[in-house]
Each structure stands twice: as structure tokens, then as C-alpha cells.
Amino acid sequence: MDHLIAHLERTRSAFDQPTLALLNRHYAPTVLTILAQVFPPHRASVDAEQVALEVEQHRLALAHHNCDDLDGHSVRQLLSRWVREKWLIRHLADDGTELFTLTSHTKDALDFVHRASGAHPLVSSTRMRTLIDTLDRFAHEAQPDRDQRIARIDHDIAQLSRERDELAAGAPMPTMSVQRMVENLDNVRHLVRELPADFARVAESMKDLQRHILTQLRAGDRRAGDVLDDYLDQAQHLLTATPEGRAFTGALDILRDDATVAALNHAIHTIVSSPAGQSLPFAEKEALRSIVSSIVDSVDVVLSEQQRASRSLTTHLRHYNPAHDREIDDALEHALSALTRWFPSTSRGERVPALPRFRRAHIGKLRTTVPDIRPAQGPPALVDDGEVAAELDRGYARAMGGPHHKDIRQVLEAAPRHGYTTLAEVFQHAPTELQRPVDVLGFQEIMMNDAAPDLDEDHLATTQRQSSKDTAPPADHGKTVREEHLPWDTVTAVRPDGTTRTFLVPRMALPTASQPTEGGTQ
Incomplete structure (x- = not known):
């Protein structure tokens, strides 16, 4: 009796699984047909926009044959309902793209429909051979007797050696019939079919x-x-203590071994390219080629979900504020309570006045600093002592100013008539008010602007040859090569206060009387 009650409890728990709840819905055949077309074995996750587009296309095709029993809902409403009913899982990729994935319950439902529709694997010699080989390998691994295990290995070696010798002696190559190929392919599909659902259960x-x-x-x-300690312990238990977790761990170990993956790909290529494999339909060949990619995609779904869970927990802990969370929960509870009281007293379509903004608190302005409580006063008034400022000496102010360009230009224009040939001669014979230190720069500036051709390389070379008898002052290391080779003149400037200052100026020749300066034409 205890055995019977235990079996009944297991049966009830099986009927409580979401898979049977999905199959029990009246529109389950339509939903499973559409999802089987949108999510083939090689598409684990599909972009939300692409899912909506394909679902709409399949609905139109079904409606054309009067087979659409989805109650006329829009595609967005259908996808939202399928997520609530656990047909689909909605999640975000790392780049923010919205994706849909089949739940493990939907994959189990598709597998059940596939088997119940007559496509389940039949008992064949291939399946029996697979069963015998599995049991034989199981017994070999469980054998505790060393001599028995060695004898088994010797038997396998002898059998393989005999087969090799026969092939080397020219024995005919064994061929595989098409029927045998179909049976083996069906057996492989049966072995692979459960893996995506197992991995999806791990992700869920x-x-x-x-x-x-x-x-x-x-x-x-x-x-x-x-x-967090509980989370780490439960995550480790999930990957080691459950059948689907152990399947995922085994698949992950295989995918980490490059040699095993390469051998698996080579075996699939050999099957497809064999004479019997060439006769297989294109869909069957693609199903074989996609075995490795489907396993990789299923593993990636689990790893992505694991990384997403870790990021979510990390973000939550970084911004964890229990007091703030409790305040939000209390506010939501108050809002739900207010809505519960408001609904019975309203009718359908009644509007709720929206709160445009939060009310502003009317708080008087407070003083932030109190250095002096007395009101601020202006500066004291200016006192008029009745004194009159002395008259400004404009001549002195002009003497302290810049060069007198107009007077300097007149002196330069008259210099050829007096026989002056260089800048130094003109400066030394100029009026006293034009012999200030600042006027030295004024003479040079006007000569460089009004008599620029005299300062080119040819003129400087000519001037240097004409003045080769003159000696330059000792070369200064701070001067350029050109300055070291220029002839120099000495001029004495008179300051407005009567003091003198001696300067070295480059020898600059004046234009002759037949070549008036440009200043005379300006």
C-alpha cells in the first residue's frame, strides 16, 4: 500500500508540472506549431522583433486555412501572454537587445508531441546495439577484478587487430545500408533531443x-x-546534485577539450560525406551538422544566465539600501490599498487626475551666515578739501612718451641734404628732444618700414664691404651668426632728466638723395 501511495504522489507531482498544463490548453496545438517554426533546433534565442514578425506571418498563414484559434489578440499581447504562461522566456542580451527563448517546459511539450505523433524511435538493431554497448561499457567500468578487466582489454585488442588484418589483406569494405543509416540517425536524435531541455532547466x-x-x-x-553564502552553495549544488546540472557540467567539460570537439566534428563530417549519408534528405544532414552548435548554444544560454545573475546580485549589493527599499515597498503597498478602495466606487473608463508635479514645501528663507546682524551700510562719503590739482605739465608727459614718429621722419628726409649716410650720424645730429633712448627704436622702426629694401641681404653685404675698415665689438655667445658679422655704431641717448645712455646699433645706410624714402610720399 505504501508503494501505491508513493506512486500516486509521483503521478500527481508529474501532472502539476507546467508541461502538462501547457498541453492541456485548447490552443496548445497552434502555439506549439508556431513555436516549432520560430525556434528550430539551431536557434536557441531569437530577437524579439524577429519573433513578432515570424509569429504574425504564421498566424496569417493559419488564418488563410481557418486554423487560427488564438482569439484575435495582437502579436504583442500573445507574446506577453506566452511569457506569463511560461511558453517563452524574455531576457536582455549584453548589448540591450530583447530576446526570446523557449522554456524547458515548452521543449518537453514539443518532444512529447514529436513522440506522440508517431516519430518516436522504434526498437531496432541499432538501438539494441547501443543498449548492449552501453551496458557492456558500464560493466567494464564497474568491474572490480583486475584480471577480468585485463582479459576484457585483451579481447578488445584481439578483435580490433583481427579486423585490421582482414582489411590490410584486401577484405571487402563493409558498407552501411540506407535503412541502417536512418536507424542510427534516429538513435542519435533520441540521444541529443533531451540536452536542450536539460540545459534550459539549468538556466531556469x-x-x-x-x-x-x-x-x-x-x-x-x-x-x-x-x-550570498547560501547562493554560492545552492549554485554549486545545482550543477552537481541534479541530473540536468551534471549533464551541463559534462557538456562543458567536453566543449573545453578541443580534441574531443574536433573528433566529434570529424565523425559528423564522415557520416554526412559517406555514400549512405549522401542519400539523406538535406534537413537530416543539417540536423547532424548542427549537433555541436546546438550543444554550444544551449551551454551559452546557461553561462549567460549565470553571468546575468551574478551581475544582478553585484549591482543590487552595490546599491543595497534596506531602508530605502522598505520605503518603496511601503509606498507601493499604500498605492495598492488606495487603488483597492478606489475601484469599487468608480465605473469603467473613469479618469484619474494625474499629479503634474510634487507640491513644493513652503519654508521661509533662513540666514545661512551671521557675521553681523546689523544691516549692511555703504562706504563713507568723499571729503572735499578744496585744493585744486596743479596744472599738468604736458611737455614733460610728452617727453616721457613713445617715439615722435612724425618728427623723426622729417629728420630722415632731410638727412641726405646734410651729407649724413648712416643711422648713427642722423641720430647724433638730431634735435635733443629726438635723442631719447626710446627714439633709437623710433629711428630704426621708420627706416625698416620706409626703407625696407636697404635691409635685404644684398644691401647688408654692400654695407659690410663699405665698412670693412670698421671693427665690430667682441662677439657675444647669445647673438646669432648674422648679428656677429654686422657692423655696429655707437650712439649716445639723452633722457628727459638729462642723464645719458650709450647704445650699440647696427649700421644702417640711408638712401641717397635720388632715392627719397617712402615716408615722403605717405
């Missing part, structure tokens, strides 16, 4: 574990460190 378990941990963290009843 990761998501459920993440929700459970976040719920415990938000509750604030336990320390964050204790909750």
Missing part, C-alpha cells in the same frame, strides 16, 4: 535562484554575507 533554475536570493536580500531579515 539559475533564474529562480536569483529571484529567491534577491527576495531574501530585500527582506532584510538576514545579513547580506549569509545570503
Whole structure:
């Protein structure tokens, strides 16, 4: 009787699984047909926009044959309902793209429909051979007797050696019939069919574990460190203590071994390129070629979900604020309570006045600093002592100013008539008010502007040859090569206060009387 009750409990728990709940819906055949077309074995995740487009196309095709029983909902409404009913999983990729993936319950439902429709594998010699080989390998690994295991290995070596010798002696190559190829292919499909659903269950378990941990963290009843320890222990238990977790771990170990993956790809290529494999339909060949990619995609789904859960927990802990979370929960509870009281007293379509903005608190302005409580006063008034400023000496102010360009230009224009040939001679015979230090620069500036041709390389060379009898002052290391080779003159400037200052100026020749300066024409 205890055995019967236990069997009944297992049966009831099986009927409580979401897979049977999905199959029990009246529109389940239509939904499974559409999802089987949108999510073939080689497409684990599909972009949300692409899913909506393909679902709409399949609905139109079904409606053309009067087979659409989805109650006329829009595609967006259907996808949202399928997510709530656990047909699909909606998640975000790393780049923010919205993706849809089949749940493990949907994959189990598709597998059940596939088997129930007559496509389940039949008992054949291939399946029996697979069963015998599996049991034989199982017995060999479980054999505790050393001599028995050695004898088994010797038997296998002798059998393989005999087969090799026969082939080397020219024995005919064994061929595989098309029927045998179909049976083997059906057996491979049966072995691979459960893997995506198993991996999807691991990913869903990761998501459920993440929700459970976040719920415990938000509750604030336990320390964050204790909750994270439970998360790590449960995650490790999920990958080692459940059948689907062990399948995922085994697949991950295989995919990490490059030699095993290369051998698997080589075996698939050999099957497809064999004479019997050439007779297979194109869809069957693609199914064989996609075995490795489907396993990789299924593993990537689990790894992505694991990384997403870790990022979510890390982000939550970084911004974890129990007091703030409780305030938000209290505000949401108050809002739900207000809506619950408001609904019975309203009618359908009644509008709720939206709150345009939060009310501003009317708080008087307070003083932020109190250095002096007395009001600020202006500066004291200016005192008029009645004194009159002395008259400004404009001549002195002009003497302290810049060069007198107009007077300097007149002196330069008259210099050839007096026989002056260089800048130094003109400066020394100029009026006293034009012999200031600043006027030295004024004479040079006007000569460079009004008599620019006299300063080119040819003129400087000519001037240097004409003045070769003159000696230059000792060369200064701070001067350029050109300055070291220029002839120099000495001039004495008179400051407005009567003091003198001696300067060295480059020898600059004046234009002759037949070549008036440009200043005379300006």
C-alpha cells in the first residue's frame, strides 16, 4: 500500500508540472506549431522583433486555412501572454537587445508531441546495439577484478587487430545500408533531443535562484554575507546534485577539450560525406551538422544566465539600501490599498487626475551666515578739501612718451641734404628732444618700414664691404651668426632728466638723395 501511495504522489507531482498544463490548453496545438517554426533546433534565442514578425506571418498563414484559434489578440499581447504562461522566456542580451527563448517546459511539450505523433524511435538493431554497448561499457567500468578487466582489454585488442588484418589483406569494405543509416540517425536524435531541455532547466533554475536570493536580500531579515553564502552553495549544488546540472557540467567539460570537439566534428563530417549519408534528405544532414552548435548554444544560454545573475546580485549589493527599499515597498503597498478602495466606487473608463508635479514645501528663507546682524551700510562719503590739482605739465608727459614718429621722419628726409649716410650720424645730429633712448627704436622702426629694401641681404653685404675698415665689438655667445658679422655704431641717448645712455646699433645706410624714402610720399 505504501508503494501505491508513493506512486500516486509521483503521478500527481508529474501532472502539476507546467508541461502538462501547457498541453492541456485548447490552443496548445497552434502555439506549439508556431513555436516549432520560430525556434528550430539551431536557434536557441531569437530577437524579439524577429519573433513578432515570424509569429504574425504564421498566424496569417493559419488564418488563410481557418486554423487560427488564438482569439484575435495582437502579436504583442500573445507574446506577453506566452511569457506569463511560461511558453517563452524574455531576457536582455549584453548589448540591450530583447530576446526570446523557449522554456524547458515548452521543449518537453514539443518532444512529447514529436513522440506522440508517431516519430518516436522504434526498437531496432541499432538501438539494441547501443543498449548492449552501453551496458557492456558500464560493466567494464564497474568491474572490480583486475584480471577480468585485463582479459576484457585483451579481447578488445584481439578483435580490433583481427579486423585490421582482414582489411590490410584486401577484405571487402563493409558498407552501411540506407535503412541502417536512418536507424542510427534516429538513435542519435533520441540521444541529443533531451540536452536542450536539460540545459534550459539549468538556466531556469539559475533564474529562480536569483529571484529567491534577491527576495531574501530585500527582506532584510538576514545579513547580506549569509545570503550570498547560501547562493554560492545552492549554485554549486545545482550543477552537481541534479541530473540536468551534471549533464551541463559534462557538456562543458567536453566543449573545453578541443580534441574531443574536433573528433566529434570529424565523425559528423564522415557520416554526412559517406555514400549512405549522401542519400539523406538535406534537413537530416543539417540536423547532424548542427549537433555541436546546438550543444554550444544551449551551454551559452546557461553561462549567460549565470553571468546575468551574478551581475544582478553585484549591482543590487552595490546599491543595497534596506531602508530605502522598505520605503518603496511601503509606498507601493499604500498605492495598492488606495487603488483597492478606489475601484469599487468608480465605473469603467473613469479618469484619474494625474499629479503634474510634487507640491513644493513652503519654508521661509533662513540666514545661512551671521557675521553681523546689523544691516549692511555703504562706504563713507568723499571729503572735499578744496585744493585744486596743479596744472599738468604736458611737455614733460610728452617727453616721457613713445617715439615722435612724425618728427623723426622729417629728420630722415632731410638727412641726405646734410651729407649724413648712416643711422648713427642722423641720430647724433638730431634735435635733443629726438635723442631719447626710446627714439633709437623710433629711428630704426621708420627706416625698416620706409626703407625696407636697404635691409635685404644684398644691401647688408654692400654695407659690410663699405665698412670693412670698421671693427665690430667682441662677439657675444647669445647673438646669432648674422648679428656677429654686422657692423655696429655707437650712439649716445639723452633722457628727459638729462642723464645719458650709450647704445650699440647696427649700421644702417640711408638712401641717397635720388632715392627719397617712402615716408615722403605717405
